[in-house]
Structure formats: C-alpha cells, structure tokens
Amino acid sequence: MKIIKGICISPGVAIGPVYRFEPGKVVIPQTYITDSEVESELEKFRQATDQAATELEQVRDLVLKHLDEEHARLIDAQLIALTDVELTKKVTELIRREHRNVLWAYFTAMEWYETALANSASQFQQERLIDLQDIKKRTLQHLTLHSSINIPQMPAPAICVSERISPSELIQLHNQNALGIITKIGGMDSHVGILARAFAIPYMSNIEEIEKIGQADKIILDAEREVAIIDARPIDLAKYETKAQEFNIHRRQMKKSFPPAISRDGVEAEILLNAGFVSEIKAVNPTLIKGIGLFRTEYLCLERDDVPGEEEQFKAYRQILTAMKGKPTTFRTFDFGREKMVSILDLEMFQHDATFDTWGGIGFCLDNPWILKTQLRALLRASQYGPLKIMFPLVLNKAEIHLALKIYREVQRELKQENQTFDVDIPLGAMIETKSILDELEELTTLLDFFSVGTNDLALFLLGSKRADNVSKNYYQPIIFQAIDRIAKVGQPKAFSITICGEMASDPLAVLGLLALGIRSFSMSASALIAITDLIRRVNIQQIGSLRDDLLSTASVRQTYKLLRDWHRRYTKGKHL
Ligand code: PEP
Ligand code: MG
Numbered sequence: 125m126k127i128i129k130g131i132c133i134s135p136g137v138a139i140g141p142v143y144r145f146e147p148g149k150v151v152i153p154q155t156y157i158t159d160s161e162v163e164s165e166l167e168k169f170r171q172a173t174d175q176a177a178t179e180l181e182q183v184r185d186l187v188l189k190h191l192d193e194e195h196a197r198l199i200d201a202q203l204i205a206l207t208d209v210e211l212t213k214k215v216t217e218l219i220r221r222e223h224r225n226v227l228w229a230y231f232t233a234m235e236w237y238e239t240a241l242a243n244s245a246s247q248f249q250q251e252r253l254i255d256l257q258d259i260k261k262r263t264l265q266h267l268t269l270h271s272s273i274n275i276p277q278m279p280a281p282a283i284c285v286s287e288r289i290s291p292s293e294l295i296q297l298h299n300q301n302a303l304g305i306i307t308k309i310g311g312m313d314s315h316v317g318i319l320a321r322a323f324a325i326p327y328m329s330n331i332e333e334i335e336k337i338g339q340a341d342k343i344i345l346d347a348e349r350e351v352a353i354i355d356a357r358p359i360d361l362a363k364y365e366t367k368a369q370e371f372n373i374h375r376r377q378m379k380k381s382f383p384p385a386i387s388r389d390g391v392e393a394e395i396l397l398n399a400g401f402v403s404e405i406k407a408v409n410p411t412l413i414k415g416i417g418l419f420r421t422e423y424l425c426l427e428r429d430d431v432p433g434e435e436e437q438f439k440a441y442r443q444i445l446t447a448m449k450g451k452p453t454t455f456r457t458f459d460f461g462r463e464k465m466v467s468i469l470d471l472e473m474f475q476h477d478a479t480f481d482t483w484g485g486i487g488f489c490l491d492n493p494w495i496l497k498t499q500l501r502a503l504l505r506a507s508q509y510g511p512l513k514i515m516f517p518l519v520l521n522k523a524e525i526h527l528a529l530k531i532y533r534e535v536q537r538e539l540k541q542e543n544q545t546f547d548v549d550i551p552l553g554a555m556i557e558t559k560s561i562l563d564e565l566e567e568l569t570t571l572l573d574f575f576s577v578g579t580n581d582l583a584l585f586l587l588g589s590k591r592a593d594n595v596s597k598n599y600y601q602p603i604i605f606q607a608i609d610r611i612a613k614v615g616q617p618k619a620f621s622i623t624i625c626g627e628m629a630s631d632p633l634a635v636l637g638l639l640a641l642g643i644r645s646f647s648m649s650a651s652a653l654i655a656i657t658d659l660i661r662r663v664n665i666q667q668i669g670s671l672r673d674d675l676l677s678t679a680s681v682r683q684t685y686k687l688l689r690d691w692h693r694r695y696t697k698g699k700h701l
Contacts, residue, residue, distance in 0.1 A: 126354040128331060130306065133317040135348040136326030136375070137367040138304035142340050143282035145289065145297070152264075155225045165219050165226040172230075172266035177206055179262055183291060187318055195318050202255050206263070211237055227267050234260045254309070254316065258290040278302065283345050285337050291316050298323045304345040306352055308334040324375040328352060373651050374407060381411040382701065385660040389667075393639075393660045396454075396647035398625060402440075405447045408650050412657060415452040415511075417647020418576065418625040419444065421499065422458045431458070431495055437502035445510030452511040454576065454623075454647075456555065457499055457528075459517035461488045485518025485555070490527050500535040507547035515553035515576055522564045525554060525571055556611055557581035557626075565614040576647070577611060579604060579626025599628040600681040609641050609676055616642055623647050632659040633688040639663070640671040658701040667695060 157165055184199040205211075211233055218229035234256070241253050278284070283304040284297055294305070294316045302325060310316055310329035320327035326347040337343065337354065344353040344364045353360060385393045396417030399405055405416070424432055424440055432440070444453055461484020489496035503514055516528050532552070539546055554561070554568055557578030561568070568575070583598045586607060598604075608624070615622045623645040628634045630652030636659070638646070646656060671691055678684040 125357055125360070126336070128333065128336065128352040128354065130328040130350055130352070131330040132327075132347045132350050133310055133329050134305075134320035134325055134327035136304070136324060137348070137364060137371045138283055138326045138345045139342060139361070139364055139368050140303040141280065141282045142337060142343050143278050143284050143302075144339065145284045145286040145293075152227050152231045153225065154228045156223045157219070157225055158223070162220055162223070165229075166216065168226045168267060169215055169219070169230060172263045173206060173212075175266040176259060176262040177203060180206065180259075183295070183319070186295075198255075198318060201252070202259060205252075205256060206259050208237070227264065230263060230267060231260075254288060254290065254311070257288075261290055283343055285334060287334065289316055291319055294319050294323075294325075298325060304328075304347065306331060306334070306337065306345060308332070324371075326371070370651070373654070376654060377407070377409040377412060377650070380409075382409060382654070382657060383661065385657040387660050387663050387665040388698065389664045391644070391665040394623070394645035395653060395657055395660075396623065396625075396645065397653065398647050398649050402443055402447055404650055405444065408653065410449070410451070412653040413451065415454070416444075416448065417454050417623050417645070418515075419453055419455045420459065421455055422460055425458070425460075431498070434498045434502045434505075437499060438505050441503055441506035441512075442509045445506055445512060448510055450510060452513060454513040454515055454553070455503055456515050456517050456576075457486065457496060458489060459485045461485060461518075486516040486524050486528055487518065487520060490524060490531075493531055496528070496531055497535055500532055501539065504535060504539055504546040504550070505544055507550055508545045512547070513551040513553060513574070515555055515574070517555045517578070518557055518581060519554045519568075520558050520560050522561075522567050522571070525568060529571065551621075553621075555581075555625075557585065559585045562607060562610060565611060569614060569618060569620050574621035574623065575611060575615060576623045576625045577608060579608075579624060579628040582607060582626065597631070597634075597685075598681070599626065599631070599634055600684045602676075602678045602680070602684055604628070605637055605641065605675055605678075605684065608638065608643065609672075612641050612643060621645065630656065632656060633685065633692060635659060636663070636668060636688050636692055637671070637675050637684070639665055640668045640675050642669075642672075654701055659696065661701065662696045662698045664695065 180199055180203050184196050184203070187199055188196045214233040214236065215226075215229045218224045218232060219226060224232070238253060238256055238260075241256060278297070278300045281301040281303050283306060284302050285306045286308075288307050288309040289297070289305065297305070298319070304326040305316075305320060305328075307329045308331055310327070317327065326345050328345060328347045328350060331352075337352065340354050342356070342361070344356050344360065346353070346364065346367070356364070385395045387393070394414050395412060396415050397405070397408055397413045398418040398420070399416055400420040400423035424437065441455065489499075500514070503512065506512070516525065519525060529552070536546075536548070551573035553572050553574035553576055555578045556562070556565070556575045558581065565575070579599050583601065583604055586603050587598060587601060611622060614620070622643060624638055624643055625647035627649075628638070629646040630648040632655055635646060635656055639660075648656060668691070671687070674687055675684065678687060
C-alpha cells in the first residue's frame with residue numbers, strides 16, 4: 125500500500141483506474157504579414173476574443189447555477205483579463221507596427237503577461253496563472269479555427285492524473301464522467317477548482333511525485349483527507365467503496381435538474397427534505413424538493429450547553445429561510461428529551477426513569493415555557509424572510525396543543541405591541557408520534573393546519589421499545605401501517621394535510637405502502653430524495669390503492685415486506701432517473 129499526500133481542492137471520495145491525461149500543446153507559426161493583411165489579422169484577434177468570451181460566459185452561468193455569485197466573480201476576473209487593455213495594446217502593436225501574424229503576436233503578448241504574473245509575489249496572482257493559460261488556450265484555438273480542445277477520450281470512467289488541467293479540459297473530462305482529478309499544480313481559487321467543486325468532482329492537487337502514481341488499476345482518492353492510496357488493502361477498499369457510494373448519491377444530486385415526482389398516472393407527490401443544518405440545504409439539488417418538511421431546530425443546540433437566545437435563533441432561522449429561496453420550511457420546535465440533547469439539559473437523572481422515554485418534545489417546552497416563547501418569537505420574527513410552518517413534537521394529548529397555542533397567541537400579541545413585522549397566518553401543525561394522541565386526532569384537525577407523522581417515535585411508542593434499542597425498519601410492523609391508516613382516515617375527508625417525516629419516508633418499499641394508504645407527502649433525508657422521486661415516477665398510484673386491504677391485514681414484518689417487495693417487482697416500471 126502506498127499513500128500519496130496532496131491538498132484538497134474539491135472534497136469527495138472516488139475509486140477507479142488511473143487515466144493519465146496529457147494536455148495537448150499548440151504549435152505557433154511565426155510569420156510576417158503585409159500591410160494589406162493587418163486589418164484582417166486584427167479582426168481575427170477580435171473574433172477569437174469574442175468567441176473565448178462567449179465560452180467563459182457559459183462557464184460563468186454554470187458556476188452561478190451550481191455555486192454562487194461570489195465564485196462567478198472569479199470568472200468575471202478571467203473575462204476582464206481576456207480583454208485587458210495592455211494585452212490588447214501589445215497584440216495590436218505587434219501586428220500593426222511589427223507586422224507579426226496574429227497567432228505569434230498573441231502568443232508573445234501572453235508570454236509577457238504570464239511572466240509578469242509568475243514574477244508577482246502574491247500567491248493569488250500566481251494562482252491566476254492557470255486561469256490565464258486557459259484564456260490563452262481558448263483564444264489560440266479560436267485563432268487556429270479549432271473550436272474545441274481535442275482531448276483524448278477516457279476509455280472508462282477513471283481518476284484523471286495530470287501535471288495540470290484547464291477549466292475547459294475539466295468540463296470535457298466531467299462530460300466523460302471523470303471520477304476524480306489529481307494534479308501536480310492547481311490552486312483552491314483556480315477555475316478548475318471552482319468547477320470541480322461545482323460538479324462535485326473530488327480533486328486533490330499539489331502532488332510532488334505525480335509520476336509515482338503510475339498506471340494503477342485501482343486507486344483510492346480521498347480528497348477530503350488529502351490522500352491517494354495505491355495498492356490498497358482489501359479492508360480499506362471495502363471501507364472506501366461504501367464512502368464512494370455515499371459520495372455518489374450526493375454527487376448525482378448536484379448534477380442535473382430533476383423532473384417532479386409525478387406518477388405514471390399523473391398524480392404528484394410532495395417531496396420534502398428533513399434537515400438540521402444550513403449546509404444540508406445548500407448541498408441539496410433544489411429541483412428535488414418542494415420545501416423542508418422537518419427542520420430539527422434542536423440541532424442548533426448541538427455542541428453547547430445552553431439554548432441559544434432569541435437573537436441568535438432569529439438569525440439562524442432567517443439564514444435557513446433565505447437559503448430556501450421562497451420554498452416553505454417546516455420548523456419543529458425544540459424536541460429535547462429522550463435520547464436527544466441530554467447533555468445540554470443535564471437530564472442524566474432521567475435516563476433510568478421510565479418516564480424519560482415518553483417525556484420530551486412539546487411537553488418539555490411547556491414545562492419550561494420561556495424556551496418555547498423565545499423560540500416562537502424568533503420564528504415569527506424570521507417569518508418575514510420566507511414562508512414557514514411551525515410544528516410541535518411528541519404531542520401526547522390535545523391539552524398540550526391548547527397550551528402551546530395559548531403561548532403562541534401571547535407571542536403574537538407581544539410582537540404586535542412591539543410593532544414587529546411577522547406573518548400572521550403561519551400554518552401550525554402537530555407531529556403525530558405517540559400512541560395516546562391517536563385517540564384525539566379528530567379534535568386536533570379543528571385546532572391545527574397539518575399533521576406530520578414521526579414514524580421513528582411512533583414505532584417505538586406503539587411497540588413499547590426504547591429509542592436506543594431501535595430495531596432497524598420496525599416501521600414494517602403491521603401496527604404502524606394500521607396507525608397511519610387511522611391518521612389518514614381522519615385527515616383525508618377534510619383534505620387535511622398529512623406528511624410522513626420519519627425514516628419510513630426514505631424507504632422506497634415503505635413509501636409504496638404509504639401511497640397505498642393515500643399518503644402523498646413525504647419528508648426525508650437528502651440521501652433518499654432521488655430514490656423516492658424515482659419510485660413515484662415509476663408507479664401507477666391508482667393501481668397501488670388496490671394493495672391497501674392486503675397491507676392492513678398482514679400479520680408480521682416479514683409478510684408486509686414480502687407483499688410490498690412483490691408488488692414493487694411486478695408493477696414498478698420505466699427507466700430510473
Ligand atoms: C420521528 O420521530 O419520526 C421524527 C421524524 O423525528 P425525530 O426522529 O427527530 O424524533
Ligand atoms: Mg420524533
């Protein structure tokens with residue numbers, strides 16, 4: 125096993141064969157021109173610059189689409205360099221005064237420009253060199269009437285290893301599904317770096333001994349840990365295969381825009397994201413989601429031993445709403461208690477107490493109303509920055525909702541008196557995730573605007589187990605589908621909004637079952653978005669309805685699973701996303 129170290133330019137993990145990439149060289153003819161040829165040579169220069177500018181603008185659009193304005197400004201810098209006054213003056217002089225052919229004039233002027241940059245003391249200027257070389261290559265190609273850079277085709281998706289690489293080469297390698305990039309030279313702010321990050325291609329640079337990489341059949345690139353591993357041990361390979369798969373899910377999301385989750389018979393499902401950090405929102409392809417169905421606000425309290433104050437919370441919520449760009453976010457009020465956030469609340473004493481397993485969520489906040497009040501104030505104040513909904517977790521009974529609504533109205537009154545701006549019509553909901561609340565759903569529909577079913581806790585409450593002993597996929601228990609059917613039956617006649625936001629909504633087979641019960645809204649972790657959208661696009665929802673009776677009469681996890689799996693095999697059709 126050999127480990128090669130470098131610097132991470134774009135994070136991510138890739139495994140694959142090495143592809144040695146040798147950027148081609150352009151040969152520059154050196155001739156003299158006559159007086160009558162001067163204008164046509166100058167015109168060739170103008171045209172080539174215009175064409176290169178058009179290409180760069182396309183790159184800029186790509187960067188804007190995948191990254192942001194700040195990164196796009198780096199392309200602007202390249203565009204400015206392309207039409208630099210001094211450079212243009214030098215080329216014009218060489219053509220007009222010295223009667224040099226345009227190719228040679230441009231090449232010479234650029235050499236002068238590059239030398240000036242290379243001699244600059246600033247690291248920033250030196251990093252711009254690669255960008256400048258890219259401008260040079262583009263313009264020279266237009267001058268030689270070659271519209272695109274001819275790079276050899278990769279025989280199969282591979283990790284490209286090269287001395288250096290230009291942005292346009294990177295785009296072409298990306299189109300050939302390059303798995304990763306390793307170069308000797310390359311900076312964080314180079315456009316190759318920006319584009320690699322935009323396309324989520326793992327990229328590591330500053331490798332002294334690039335030759336040592338050789339022609340390995342399989343190399344591991346872990347750009348985040350800044351290592352490339354050659355001749356990896358089977359145990360490392362296995363570990364990295366999983367990592368690379370996870371990374372690919374993330375990468376697929378970045379790649380394209382996704383069609384809506386509309387079934388073969390034209391029924392649209394609502395696909396929402398479960399999140400707890402702004403970075404998760406930024407990493408998700410926005411075309412995959414209609415909004416956030418569950419924002420776990422208690423994550424704001426991770427790694428600290430207090431609850432953030434109103435101003436800090438307000439800023440956090442505003443940041444989330446701004447990142448959502450007009451799509452709605454459902455904030456769940458703090459869900460402390462049980463296994464969650466024990467450290468901040470010093471709840472260790474409850475760990476061995478049976479009540480600990482059912483106490484938390486809205487119950488905890490009602491016992492500590494200042495926590496709920498502060499949070500609601502911050503949420504309401506943030507509501508002017510984007511559409512939001514608020515939901516209360518782990519509701520045990522309707523009395524808790526009455527109390528929570530009382531505090532909510534108090535907060536509204538207070539803010540009005542303070543002349544604060546806020547949305548007066550924020551939809552309010554309850555998480556349905558305890559056994560006791562199932563008996564009070566009817567009344568809740570008259571108090572609230574929506575339900576969100578937390579199947580993780582619901583399964584534990586219904587099965588009487590502790591969250592810490594959670595058995596994976598216990599949502600296949602018949603009792604869970606039966607409970608959800610009960611919830612659906614209360615909501616559906618009134619068109620009352622019901623979303624499933626537990627892990628069950630991330631499991632394609634379980635989603636089939638939920639569709640059979642008439643559920644149309646699913647909130648899930650980012651890694652499941654593509655699989656669930658894909659599933660919905662490949663089923664006929666009317667047809668799934670016929671599965672309902674069988675689903676509600678299964679007697680075991682095994683039977684439920686088999687029923688759903690067989691249906692999936694038989695009736696799910698069409699191409700994957
Ligand atoms: C749930 O219980 O299903 C849920 C979505 O919430 P959490 O997992 O945060 O308790
Ligand atoms: Mg829960």
